[in-house]
Amino acid sequence: MRDRGNQSGLGVAAAGLLVFAALAGAAPAPAGDAGVVAAGASPPRAYRWVALPRVVPSPPENPANPAKLALGRRLFNDPRLSRDGTVSCASCHDVARGAGDDARPTAVGVGRQRGARNTPTVWNAGFLSVLFWDGRAASLEAQAQAPILNPVEMGLPSGHEAVRRVSAVAAYRTAFRDAFGDGRISFARIAQAIAAYERSLVTADAPYDRFVRGDAGALDAAQLRGMALFESIGCVRCHAGPMFSDASALTGGNPLRIFPANHASMAAPLGLLADRGANRATAGPGVWRVPSLRNVALTAPYFHNGAVADLHQAVRLMAATQLDVALAGEAPRAHYWLSATQVLRRRGRAQLSARDVDDIVAFLHALSGEALCARVRAREPGPASVAIDTETGPAGAHRCGVVTPATQRTIGDQEP
Numbered sequence: 567m568r569d570r571g572n573q574s575g576l577g578v579a580a581a582g583l584l585v586f587a588a589l590a591g592a593a594p595a596p597a598g599d600a601g602v603v604a605a606g607a608s609p610p611r612a613y614r615w616v617a618l619p620r621v622v623p624s625p626p627e628n629p630a631n632p633a634k635l636a637l638g639r640r641l642f643n644d645p646r647l648s649r650d651g652t653v654s655c656a657s658c659h660d661v662a663r664g665a666g667d668d669a670r671p672t673a674v675g676v677g678r679q680r681g682a683r684n685t686p687t688v689w690n691a692g693f694l695s696v697l698f699w700d701g702r703a704a705s706l707e708a709q710a711q712a713p714i715l716n717p718v719e720m721g722l723p724s725g726h727e728a729v730r731r732v733s734a735v736a737a738y739r740t741a742f743r744d745a746f747g748d749g750r751i752s753f754a755r756i757a758q759a760i761a762a763y764e765r766s767l768v769t770a771d772a773p774y775d776r777f778v779r780g781d782a783g784a785l786d787a788a789q790l791r792g793m794a795l796f797e798s799i800g801c802v803r804c805h806a807g808p809m810f811s812d813a814s815a816l817t818g819g820n821p822l823r824i825f826p827a828n829h830a831s832m833a834a835p836l837g838l839l840a841d842r843g844a845n846r847a848t849a850g851p852g853v854w855r856v857p858s859l860r861n862v863a864l865t866a867p868y869f870h871n872g873a874v875a876d877l878h879q880a881v882r883l884m885a886a887t888q889l890d891v892a893l894a895g896e897a898p899r900a901h902y903w904l905s906a907t908q909v910l911r912r913r914g915r916a917q918l919s920a921r922d923v924d925d926i927v928a929f930l931h932a933l934s935g936e937a938l939c940a941r942v943r944a945r946e947p948g949p950a951s952v953a954i955d956t957e958t959g960p961a962g963a964h965r966c967g968v969v970t971p972a973t974q975r976t977i978g979d980q981e982p
C-alpha cells in the first residue's frame with residue numbers, strides 16, 4: 567500500500583456506501599472490498615505519483631536472455647500455434663502495428679469465432695499481478711498456455727500438439743537450445759519464452775512519466791487539472807501506482823473489485839451485468855480485476871465486453887458506478903434507504919462537470935507511451951478514425967504527448 571494516499575473525505579463516504587450495500591444485501595463481500603474499507607481507516611497521507619520502471623523483473627524460474635526473448639517474439643507471431651494455422655497471439659494482440667490489442671469490442675479467433683470479452687493490450691502486462699479481466703491467471707507463464715488451447719481463440723487440442731508443431735521446425739530446435747541451454751521443447755517452455763518476450767513490452771515514455779521524472783512542461787494545464795481530479799475524486803483508490811491499477815506488484819493493492827459498485831442501471835443497457843467475472847456465486851454484482859490505464863487512450867473500446875467506444879463515457883461510467891460521483895445535470899446530493907436498519911441517509915456527493923470529464927480524459931491521454939502512440943496514430947487513415955476523441959477538442963489535442971496551446975486553465979480553477 568506504499569503509494570496509497572489521501573483517503574479522507576470522499577474515501578470515507580465511499581466506504582460508507584459500501585457498508586450500505588452490504589447491509590442492504592445487494593452485494594456479496596468479495597475480497598475486493600476489504601481493501602477499500604481498510605484503506606479508509608488509515609491516516610491520510612499525500613498520494614505519491616510514480617513513473618513506470620523501464621524494466622520488468624523476471625521471475626527466478628524464468629530468467630530472461632536475448633535468445634529467449636527472440637524465441638518468444640517468434641512464437642508470439644507464429645500462427646502454427648492455432649488449429650488451422652491462421653491465428654497467432656499477434657492476430658489479437660497487434661504489437662507491431664497496433665496498441666497490443668485488436669481494436670474490436672470482443673476478440674475473433676480461429677474460424678472467425680467471436681469471444682465474449684474484449685482483448686486487453688499486452689503492453690506493460692508484465693507489471694500486472696494477475697491477468698485476464700477476472701484475474702484468473704497469476705503469471706504471464708500461466709496465462710500464455712490458455713489462448714493456445716482455448717477453442718475460440720487458437721484452438722489446439724493439447725499442449726502436446728503445440729510441442730509437436732514447434733518441434734517440426736529445425737530453426738525452433740536451435741532457438742530452444744540457445745534460449746534454455748538444451749534443446750528440449752515443452753509446452754511450459756513455449757509459454758516461458760512467450761512470457762519473457764512479453765516482459766520486454768514496456769511503455770515508460772508517456773508524458774506522465776516524463777512529468778514525474780522532472781519535465782514540468784510534459785503535461786498541459788488541462789492534463790494537470792485532470793491528474794488532480796483523478797486523485798481527489800478517488801480514481802486512485804483502485805487505479806493506483808505507476809500502472810494505474812491495484813493489480814500490480816508495484817502498488818500492492820487489492821487487484822479485484824466490485825463493478826458496478828453503484829448505479830448498476832447505468833451499466834445494464836451496455837450489457838455489463840451479464841458476465842460477472844470473478845464472482846462465481848449465483849448472485850451479486852460482478853467482480854473484476856482493476857485494469858491498467860496505461861495506453862488506455864489507444865485501446866478503445868472499453869470494459870470487459872468492449873461495449874463503450876468513447877473514453878469520456880468510460881470515465882463518466884466509472885465516476886458514477888465506482889465512486890458514486892454526480893455527473894453534470896445530476897443532483898449532487900443523494901438519499902440512501904438502508905432497508906435493513908430502516909434508516910434514511912442523505913449526504914453530499916462530489917460532482918463532475920463536463921469539463922472535469924474532459925480534463926480527466928486529457929490526463930488519460932498523457933498515459934500513452936509516446937513511441938507507441940505515434941506509431942498507432944500514424945496508421946490511422948484520417949480524422950474520421952479518431953471519432954472516439956471528438957469531445958477532446960481541436961484535432962491533435964492531447965494526442966501522443968502533443969500539448970495543447972496554452973489555455974487559461976490552471977489547477978484549482980473553480981467551476982462557474
Ligand code: HEC
Nearest residue numbers: 654655658673674675683684685686697698699710713719
Ligand atoms: C482470439 C484473440 C486472442 C488470441 C489469439 C490471443 N489472445 Fe490474449 N487475450 C484475448 C482476450 C479476449 C483476453 C481477455 C480474456 C479474458 O480476460 O477472459 C486476452 C488476455 C491476454 C492477456 C492478459 C492481459 C491482461 O491485461 O490481463 C495476455 C498477457 C495475453 N492475452 C497474451 C496472449 C498470448 C501470449 C497469446 C498467444 C499465445 C494470446 N494472448 C492470444 C484475446 C486473444
Ligand code: HEC
Nearest residue numbers: 801804823825854855856857868869870880881884885888
Ligand atoms: C472501486 C474501484 C475503481 C474505481 C474507484 C475506479 N475504477 Fe476504473 N475500473 C475498475 C474496474 C474493476 C474496471 C474494470 C471493469 C470491467 O470492465 O469489468 C475499471 C475500468 C476502467 C476503465 C476501462 C479500462 C479498459 O481498458 O477498458 C477506465 C477508462 C477506468 N476504469 C477509469 C477510471 C477513472 C477515470 C476513475 C475515476 C473517475 C475510475 N476508473 C475509478 C475499478 C475502479
